[in-house]
Amino acid sequence: MTTLLLIAIPVVVVLVVWLMATANRLDRLHIRTDAAWAALEAALDRRAVVARTVAATGAAHGELREIADHAEHAARSDREAAENELSRELAAVERARLPLALVAELVDAEQRVVIARRVHNDAVRDTLSQRRRRTVRWLKLAGTAPQPQYFEIAEPELNGEAAPVPRPSARVLLLDEDGRVLLFHGGNPSDADDTFWFTVGGGVEPDEDIRAAALRELHEETGIELDDKELVGPVWRRRAVFSFDGRSYDAEEWFFVATTPTTTVDTSGFNRIELDTIDEHRWWSAADLRSTTDTVYPVQLADLLPELLESEWDGRTKPVR
Incomplete structure (x- = not known):
């Protein structure tokens, strides 16, 4: 019995330490995902602000201002479709008619959306990978944290070099x-x-x-x-x-x-x-x-x-x- 306890106690200690480490890692991943979403949301909001400025110049087709407003205030479940619609409208803008400083601001806003979306989706991927582990699911180590979702939108065409x-x-x-x-x-x-x-x-x-x-x-x-x-x-x-x-x-x-x-x-x-x-x-x-x-x-x-x-x-x- 004593021998069994001597074997069991270290095993239990190791298991508890592993579970605590896994739970802590999950917690950090959820924090990372939340921060990444906040950064992505800020980048999307900034693009909407720039889009409204573009609309005011008269160089845009359609209802760019209304589309930008809708994208900025859309619910999370509707945000992807709204942002894709905004991307389509911005792609149709005659940028040669815009002041150059505004062109630079629009390009910068679009680049920030691309970068923020990739960072967010990387964080979601890592979090989901950890949450899908069998032990994590059985023991419910993720707690009550909602499952993060990828944000899938068409990236603006930046045309590279x-x-x-x-x-x-x-x-x-x-x-x-x-x-x-x-x-x-x-x-x-x-x-x-x-x-x-x-x-x-x-x-x-x-x-x-x-x-x-x-x-x-x-x-x-x-x-x-x-x-x-x-x-x-x-x-x-x-x-x-x-x-x-x-x-x-x-x-x-x-x-x-x-x-x-x-x-x-x-x-x-x-x-x-x-x-x-x-x-x-x-x-x-x-x-x-x-x-x-x-x-x-x-x-x-x-x-x-x-x-x-x-x-x-x-x-x-x-x-x-």
């Missing part, structure tokens, strides 16, 4: 006292023959105002620091699709005008990409621009620069190439 990356940009037509404009000369790292001159400026950071971005880029690339009131515009807007270092970009560039008394340019604020791709800078007159055979962006700079020099801005933002 082929889709141009939305890139809102703020640029500055920096003029000296003689009316010359500062341009940088650089090239495409993936194509040694693709060289060009371009204005001061760069990409707008998330949630950054384009005027603030223009002032920041100006300071980083030239060392010149201006107040907001010294920045005029945006006077021009340019939309272009281009390739740089093997990636395609859908750029929306907003051009401001500023004048500086100095022609000294401090490029110590260049980032790594700028250091690797920009080899010189130069102040250009309108006559220089008209006579050069080099590639200059924007293409219409030579024709439109005199107008900027001769008259005050009329408050309108003109499209340029």
Whole structure:
């Protein structure tokens, strides 16, 4: 009897420890699944908010606003169908008609839905795998926790590397006292023959105002620091699709005008990409621009620069190439 007890007690202890560990693991898996659903729901809600903003632009077909509202407030049992309907409506949106910043926000919202859904379904898979074990079912180790469900919707088509990356940009037509404009000369790292001159400026950071971005880029690339009131515009807007270092970009560039008394340019604020791709800078007159055979962006700079020099801005933002 004593021998039997000596054998039974360790077995019981091991069994109890295993059961407690299994129950704890199940508890953690349920917590993980709940957190994953909360993250997915937040991503879906954000997409609905962006969809309503898209609807307000008039670029969408059908009843996008109503469909987005229905998806956001649908019961869990109806959410999959509602989200699939929203995905179909968003796929039909003419994105070329949207402001580039909104395109970027929509792409980001769709990507977050894809990622959150995959994380959620991975958590559900692991939880269900544990719950289906025979011992777990017999001993009801899952307790009263409801069985998690996969969330099956058609993922938005993100088009991978082929889709141009939305890139809102703020640029500055920096003029000296003689009316010359500062341009940088650089090239495409993936194509040694693709060289060009371009204005001061760069990409707008998330949630950054384009005027603030223009002032920041100006300071980083030239060392010149201006107040907001010294920045005029945006006077021009340019939309272009281009390739740089093997990636395609859908750029929306907003051009401001500023004048500086100095022609000294401090490029110590260049980032790594700028250091690797920009080899010189130069102040250009309108006559220089008209006579050069080099590639200059924007293409219409030579024709439109005199107008900027001769008259005050009329408050309108003109499209340029």
